[in-house]
Amino acid sequence: MSRTVALIQARMSSSRYPGKVLELLGNLPMIVFMVRRVRRARTLQDVIVVTSVDKSDDALAALLMTHDIHCFRGELHDVLARYSVAAASSGATEIVRLTGDCPLTDPAVIDQVVRARRDANADYASNVDPRTFADGLDVECFTRAVLDRATSEASEPAQREHVTLWMREAAAGLRRTNVRAVADSSPLRLTVDYPADLTAIRRLVELIGRLPDEFDMFDMLRCIAAHPEITAMNAAMNAAMNRLETT
Numbered sequence: 297m298s299r300t301v302a303l304i305q306a307r308m309s310s311s312r313y314p315g316k317v318l319e320l321l322g323n324l325p326m327i328v329f330m331v332r333r334v335r336r337a338r339t340l341q342d343v344i345v346v347t348s349v350d351k352s353d354d355a356l357a358a359l360l361m362t363h364d365i366h367c368f369r370g371e372l373h374d375v376l377a378r379y380s381v382a383a384a385s386s387g388a389t390e391i392v393r394l395t396g397d398c399p400l401t402d403p404a405v406i407d408q409v410v411r412a413r414r415d416a417n418a419d420y421a422s423n424v425d426p427r428t429f430a431d432g433l434d435v436e437c438f439t440r441a442v443l444d445r446a447t448s449e450a451s452e453p454a455q456r457e458h459v460t461l462w463m464r465e466a467a468a469g470l471r472r473t474n475v476r477a478v479a480d481s482s483p484l485r486l487t488v489d490y491p492a493d494l495t496a497i498r499r500l501v502e503l504i505g506r507l508p509d510e511f512d513m514f515d516m517l518r519c520i521a522a523h524p525e526i527t528a529m530n531a532a533m534n535a536a537m538n539r540l541e542t543t
Contacts, residue, residue, distance in 0.1 A: 300410060301342045301388035302334050303379055305459070306396030307372070308352045312489050317356060317396045319494055322501045322508060326399045326488065327356070328363050332508040334394065336403035339410040345396070346382045348372035376456045380447040383440055391443055393436040393459055397488045400432055400497065402513040405475075409435040412475045419470040420463045428477040432486030433513060435475075436460050442470060481517060485530060496529035 306317045306327055317327040324332070327345060334343050344366040347353045353369065360367040368385060370378035383391050392410060394401055405423060413421030422436040423429050442463060446455075450462035462468055488494050503519050503526070504511050520526050 298389045299341050299387050300339055300390040300392065301344060301383065301386045302337070302340050302392040302394055302406070303368075303382055303386075303388075304330065304334065304343065304345045304394045304396055305375060305379070306345050306347050306356065307350075308347075308356050309350070309372075310397075313397075313491065313494075316488055316494065318359060319488075321399055321494070321498060324508065325359055325363075326494075327360070327396050328365065329508045330394075330396065330399040330401060331363075331365050333399070333401055333403060334406065336509050337392075337406040337410075338403075339407045340392065342366060342386060342388075344368050344382060344386055346370065346378050348378070374456045376447055376450060376459050376462075379459050380443055383443055389440045391438055391440060393438070395434070398432045398434060398486070399488065400486050400500075400516060401435070402433055403509075404512055405429065405433055406435050408475050409437050412473050413437045413439075416473040417471070418473040420460070420472045421475065422460075422464075422472075423475040423477070425464065425472070425474045427482045428480045429513075430481045430484035430486045430516075432484075432488075434487075438463060484517075484520065484527065486516070490530070492530040496526050499523075499529060500526050 308315050310316055318325045321329045331343055345360055346368045347356050349369045350372045357367050368382040370381050409421050409423055419442045420438040424434050446462045455462040463470055503523055504515055
């Protein structure tokens with residue numbers, strides 16, 4: 297029987313913004329805010345936060361337990377192995393990969409990517425190849441068989457750290473498909489890498505004024521259009537990150 301599970305990778309030892317997943321967003325820890333949004337996706341049977349067994353992640357694991365959020369702990373640096381064991385232990389046949397620095401992940405976009413993979417009978421689907429959604433609305437979906445193959449065949453350190461890097465390489469020979477947005481919002485930055493990013497997202501959530509599971513991507517885009525000062529809060533960071541991505 298098929299079982300689709302979202303695995304959200306998160307850790308406390310982020311090099312750019314340590315502990316960010318526990319920072320408050322809308323009066324909730326950011327990771328809890330995100331999980332509440334992800335749980336609205338209709339294609340998912342479970343949502344699991346995958347973190348490490350390192351003691352630095354003890355506080356994260358404890359917090360997840362108090363909020364009744366499923367947690368799996370595995371390798372700190374071999375994230376691909378962490379995903380593989382988490383998928384196996386959850387009985388997943390289809391995996392949605394999300395990251396804990398994207399608290400505004402949209403459940404409808406998750407459903408779009410999952411259905412696109414199924415409709416195309418693809419091994420891997422995403423909305424980032426090429427990117428037409430805002431940075432922070434990233435979704436990837438792949439089969440358990442592909443994850444198992446990646447775990448076995450990916451040997452480079454970067455491939456072990458970045459779960460889907462091997463899958464997206466031409467040499468893997470996978471059937472891939474991509475979901476495009478109705479309107480290109482890729483210049484927008486809705487991910488949290490630095491404190492300035494969180495300041496902007498906090499302001500956006502405050503202006504929307506609804507619970508985490510009560511607004512969607514279009515609500516966010518309308519609010520940003522009406523309040524350009526939101527993107528100005530981390531505009532310098534946007535420019536810097538864009539320069540890095542194009543060099």
